[in-house]
């Protein structure tokens with residue numbers, strides 16, 4: 517079964533079947549049938565890709581309804597610490613965070629349903645991050661949570677003095693003040 521549950525309902529790790537041979541390897545990075553067979557009803561409409569250097573932290577971001585985005589995230593080059601926070605008011609895991617190392621080497625993916633704040637920290641010298649979204653970008657509906665919110669107390673695994681943030685991310689509100697939900 518390629519989907520592995522996490523402690524947070526609906527948040528799933530995806531591990532593709534890798535076909536290795538003397539030439540290298542092949543794997544299906546995404547197949548709609550695989551999601552349908554697992555009972556996951558998602559229609560991705562936008563692919564995003566970002567390149568960053570060590571210590572860059574993007575997030576924690578989300579989009580407000582009706583532009584909340586579900587994401588399927590993976591790393592094409594390098595390694596990141598991927599972090600999500602459940603901001604679904606009805607969730608038993610509301611306010612809980614989950615972290616996982618995603619890398620080109622481990623080929624792991626994370627399926628993040630709508631209703632989560634998402635971010636990642638680059639752990640390798642450079643990283644190429646790729647993700648599918650099930651809703652379009654909507655700048656006016658962007659929200660965010662400060663990566664170092666003491667209530668969330670996320671372990672980013674590096675000395676935070678090394679973290680590189682956008683100006684926008686430096687001033688994101690803490691979890692208790694964030695704008696609404698998905």
Ligand SMILES: Cc1cn([C@H]2C[C@H](O)[C@@H](COP(=O)(O)OP(=O)(O)O[C@H]3O[C@H](C)C(=O)[C@H](O)[C@H]3O)O2)c(=O)[nH]c1=O
Pocket residue numbers: 564566574575577578634635636653682
């Ligand atoms: C997200 C996005 C951005 N942009 C433009 C807007 C800016 O001119 C430029 C950089 O945007 P931003 O600084 O918001 O990029 P990230 O910090 O990587 O944002 C992402 O960070 C975390 C990890 C996420 O999960 C979200 O997908 C997204 O918020 O790309 C677009 O044109 N389309 C888009 O879908």
